[in-house]
Amino acid sequence: MRAERAARGIGKARAVERGILSAHDYRRPSTMAVMVVMAVVILFMVFTMLYPIGVTFTNSLKTVVEVNSFPPKFLPAGLEWGNYKEGWHYMDLPLFLKNTLLLFGGNLLVTMFVLGLAAFTLSKLRLPHRKLIYFFFLMTLFIPPSTYIVPNFVNLKDLHLLNTFWAFWLPAGASAFNLLLLKSFFDAISDEIFEASRIDGASNWYAFSRIALPLSIPIVSTLAIFIFSAAWNDWFWPSLVMHGDPKYPLATAIYKKVIQATGLKQNVKFAILSMVALPPIVVFLLFQRFILRGLHLGGVKG
Amino acid sequence: MDQTAAAAAQSTQSTKRKRFAPYRQNISGYLFLVPAAVLFILFLWVPIVKGLIFSFYHIDFVNGDTFVGFDNYRTVFHDPEIGTAVKNTLYYMLLCLLIGFWVPILFAIAISEIKRFQGVFRVAAYLPNVIPVVVLYGLWRWIYDPVGPINALLGKLGADQILFMTDTRWSMLSLVIMETWQQFGSGMLIYLAAVLSIPKDWYEAAEIDGAGIWARVRHITLPSIKNLVMLMLILQLIATSQGYQSQLAMLDGGPLNATLTYGLKIVKYAFTRLEYGVASAMGVLMFLVLGVLAIIQFRMSNREGD
Numbered sequence: 001m002r003a004e005r006a007a008r009g010i011g012k013a014r015a016v017e018r019g020i021l022s023a024h025d026y027r028r029p030s031t032m033a034v035m036v037v038m039a040v041v042i043l044f045m046v047f048t049m050l051y052p053i054g055v056t057f058t059n060s061l062k063t064v065v066e067v068n069s070f071p072p073k074f075l076p077a078g079l080e081w082g083n084y085k086e087g088w089h090y091m092d093l094p095l096f097l098k099n100t101l102l103l104f105g106g107n108l109l110v111t112m113f114v115l116g117l118a119a120f121t122l123s124k125l126r127l128p129h130r131k132l133i134y135f136f137f138l139m140t141l142f143i144p145p146s147t148y149i150v151p152n153f154v155n156l157k158d159l160h161l162l163n164t165f166w167a168f169w170l171p172a173g174a175s176a177f178n179l180l181l182l183k184s185f186f187d188a189i190s191d192e193i194f195e196a197s198r199i200d201g202a203s204n205w206y207a208f209s210r211i212a213l214p215l216s217i218p219i220v221s222t223l224a225i226f227i228f229s230a231a232w233n234d235w236f237w238p239s240l241v242m243h244g245d246p247k248y249p250l251a252t253a254i255y256k257k258v259i260q261a262t263g264l265k266q267n268v269k270f271a272i273l274s275m276v277a278l279p280p281i282v283v284f285l286l287f288q289r290f291i292l293r294g295l296h297l298g299g300v301k302g
Numbered sequence: 303m304d305q306t307a308a309a310a311a312q313s314t315q316s317t318k319r320k321r322f323a324p325y326r327q328n329i330s331g332y333l334f335l336v337p338a339a340v341l342f343i344l345f346l347w348v349p350i351v352k353g354l355i356f357s358f359y360h361i362d363f364v365n366g367d368t369f370v371g372f373d374n375y376r377t378v379f380h381d382p383e384i385g386t387a388v389k390n391t392l393y394y395m396l397l398c399l400l401i402g403f404w405v406p407i408l409f410a411i412a413i414s415e416i417k418r419f420q421g422v423f424r425v426a427a428y429l430p431n432v433i434p435v436v437v438l439y440g441l442w443r444w445i446y447d448p449v450g451p452i453n454a455l456l457g458k459l460g461a462d463q464i465l466f467m468t469d470t471r472w473s474m475l476s477l478v479i480m481e482t483w484q485q486f487g488s489g490m491l492i493y494l495a496a497v498l499s500i501p502k503d504w505y506e507a508a509e510i511d512g513a514g515i516w517a518r519v520r521h522i523t524l525p526s527i528k529n530l531v532m533l534m535l536i537l538q539l540i541a542t543s544q545g546y547q548s549q550l551a552m553l554d555g556g557p558l559n560a561t562l563t564y565g566l567k568i569v570k571y572a573f574t575r576l577e578y579g580v581a582s583a584m585g586v587l588m589f590l591v592l593g594v595l596a597i598i599q600f601r602m603s604n605r606e607g608d
Contacts, residue, residue: 018502018505018506019415019417019505020515020519020523021415045423049426049427049483055451070454117334118338118339120334121334121335122335127328127331127332133339142593142597142600143346144543144588144589144592144596145544146546146585147353147544147585147586147588149585150353150568151578151585153572154349154356154578170341171341173338173342174341174345205330229431229432232434235436251435251436254436255551259436259439270444273437280434288428295488
């Protein structure tokens, strides 16, 4: 109920409704003064959010002398598009992008089929002891991941999964948080559809693959956002598990070749960073309505 | 005689069948759980148990593991850097609370009152979350540079130059500011949804009863989001107590171990010194401390979910 109200609040602007302040409050000058201060603070926040992002792009268009000059200027004198060409030749961005997308796609598939199937079973098939089984899955949420990061690595080595994409795809199916998300989504779907299909003779597999999965588009998009941002962001773990360029995802490659590089020119560095930052920003701005709503569906992520 | 025996046999058979019937009907259901169960065991439970076992072994990939008893734990407690690491971790958690924790709450309440351009503010606040962290590392190194934009501004204002990265008094603080900048948007959106879901007639009623603006915030807004605030607090404590990535990427624990956190120390034991046993022992010790926090979180999120 509460979430629903909140989702509605996210969905559209409410111009008429009052908030903490009423129309009466607005008439008092002291309130107006507070409101002005608040607006200034919020605008300052927006500025501090946007300036570093903007400067990434403007720096990428400067000359070496300009980008290293003090005090730094926001706008470049001329547009040095050559930096982008140089950055493009500096590293094989399409290869690393391909690796990131491979990680993302595989993780999403495994999550939907392995965890989706388990969540569907626990939610819709009245198995005996399902509470106990669910608890077995959820208990892993109690254990903070960095406490077993080392045995996790050794375990992957023992399973001969190091330097393979399976070292990411398979563990994607072992996420209690995503299971929780999927199960609460299925819990909200009415049982009647599934009962009707059972009466018509549908098997459990049919109910999952032909009814539950097609109905779960909203949760798939939420999971896709989480899994994408994880694949796009994670640099440290892949740098341990993968052994070199041909397998590194984009984030790891950028860390190794751009952040840690010493000889790279500052403006070319910013050109590469811009190329990496631009796609997610564009996708976010285009689909921000759906993405923010999808994030909300996910609730508080731990 | 025969008949009753047969009947009795039949009845036990039928009760047996009855008892097992639900399992047989649900055989496909249990099969559906097998892939997830296998992956959970293989990639969560096995590493967790192995971590406990490894903490009593010296791990050697070439010559095989040897049992060393409590030696790994002794190494941990005798390492002088461990004390520094624990202190730095607590300092980092404290800074994240002092700088990062209240900011999203404040902005959520403020933005909930803004009637126009709310969507723009939301998008702007969330934007840094969208940018890959590795880009942020490169960007903020430049921003914090001795000849970067912040120092240029300080110079214009006549203030002294601040060495954000290399001054031990500033380095951890600089990282916390960077992370607050990056993460504040997602926290704010969560709080904003909660603030917007508070029924507006409560404010109306309070105002009629003579409550001022501050009283309304203090007695209606804040109590309404109290559970969420507590949950976010626990989540933040759990997350920051494990933090090591920005410390590793930006400064590698330096300058002079000023940003060496406990999590970073684990990583260094494991992946630079290759002392997997000692690193596992540190993980076990950390688990004992964080387990308590995690249990509190679970109880809180149950309360939040109703």
